[in-house]
Amino acid sequence: MARTLEQMVDSKPRLAINAFSMGAWATGQNMAQALEKHSTVKSTGPDLEKVLHTLEFFGPRFGYFIAGYPPFLKSVVDAIWKRNFPIAEYELHGLVGGEAISEELRRYLLxxxxxxxxxxxxxDLEIGVAVETPEAVQIRQLLNDDVRFRQQLLGPGERVPMVFQYNPMSHYLFEDIVAAYPVQHRRRGETFYPNRTSEPDS
Incomplete structure (x- = not known):
């Protein structure tokens, strides 16, 4: 995540707008703490008026990260378009999570x-298990746009999975086969933290 953020904004001072909820869920607080390492943070929550007011108040001298759920970032773009906001003067970068984002929505945001x-x-575990790097985004766009390539790599089907990169020194990801019924099995993906004393079942 650090490498991705460093590549986004070059010389401008950075201001992060954290639009994740700050209530019962821990995502907003965790995201604010993560962004503090790379920028000044203002946590607005998913409040469209506060996000737009922040952009207007601080102006285009900052490079902005706006973090939130994909549909909320779409509402930000819609409001910018409707209000004739001088967005060409601003440098905006989107950080999304909580649900998958389609490549069509990504292109709209871009x-x-x-x-x-x-x-x-x-x-309730950790928000930074894996992240989309620029290379991961390019791979997913290729999977989305090239049906033949997607079918060769993933098999038949229309669904395009997210593509993430993770640090194996921080997280150990494994796939275990678990018996759900006597004659039927399902696959379960789990996350194992190597700094814990317990080991995954063999």
Whole structure:
């Protein structure tokens, strides 16, 4: 995540607008703490008026990260378009999570955002398990646009999975086969933290 953020904004001072909820869920607080390492943070929650007011108040001298759920970032773009906001003067970068983002929605956001990356994690575990790097975004766009390539790599089907990169020194991801019924099995993906004393079942 750090490398991705560093590549987004070059010389401008950075201001992150954290539009994840700050209530019962831990995502907003965790995201604010993560962004503090790379920028000044203002946590607005998913409040459209506060996000737009922040952009207007601080102006285009900052490079902005706007973090939130994909549909909320779309509402930001819609409001910018309707209000004739001088967005061409701003440098905006989107950080989304909480649900998958389609490549069609990403392209819509990129009309106004210079970049848009997603992350993988869980509020009650860790939000930074894996992240979309620029290379991961290119791979997913290729999977989305090239049906033949997608079918050769993933088999038949229309669904395009998210593509993330993770640090194997921080997280150990494994897939275990678990018996759900006597004659039927299902696959379960789990996250194992190597710094814990317990080991995954063999």
């Amino acid at each position: 009309r106004y955002f210079r970049t848009c990356h997603s992350g993988y994690g869980a509020s």
